[in-house]
Amino acid sequence: MILETDGAKPIYVQIAEWLETEILNGNFITDQKVFSQYQLAEIFNINPATAAKGLTLLVEDQVLYKKRGLGMFVTGEAKAIILTKRKEHTLKRLVSELVAEAEQLNVDFNELITMLKEASNRGE
Structure with a gap:
């Protein structure tokens, strides 16, 4: 995926949408750990805070959940939430x-x- 840095859609939203698509495609399944903010920052060559904001959106939408000290994981309802x-x-x-x-x-x-x-x- 190539981020649109000059578009109207913020980069953190693009990161969240990319992860949603990865979940829909079955590349991440229920209770599987997703990329950390630092991994996303490296993959997309962005600031880790921007990546963290994208992950936070998915936590707020109940697509991901946090395990303290371990990272972010896919919820059981993630696919249904994204589709809806x-x-x-x-x-x-x-x-x-x-x-x-x-x-x-x-x-x-x-x-x-x-x-x-x-x-x-x-x-x-």
Whole structure:
């Protein structure tokens, strides 16, 4: 993953989203230890405090839990929490933006559905 340092999304949010994706992909499973803030800082060449802020977001969302002196670990509910969050926030926002763009371009609902089906069939 390459961080977008000039984008609107803060780096610590990008770190949290990257870890969420790693959990969704099965690269981290329930009760498995994740990278420390220092490991993340080294991997992404960022400040450890920035990495720690990303980890803190995931603790606040109950995706990770802390074991004092041992590190951060994946909760049993992590995958479900991430899926729900991404459906409720990310996907709904993207769909709203897509519908607004389609309306501006005078693309009717059926044409939009056809485009979605085609994209799904191509694996986009």
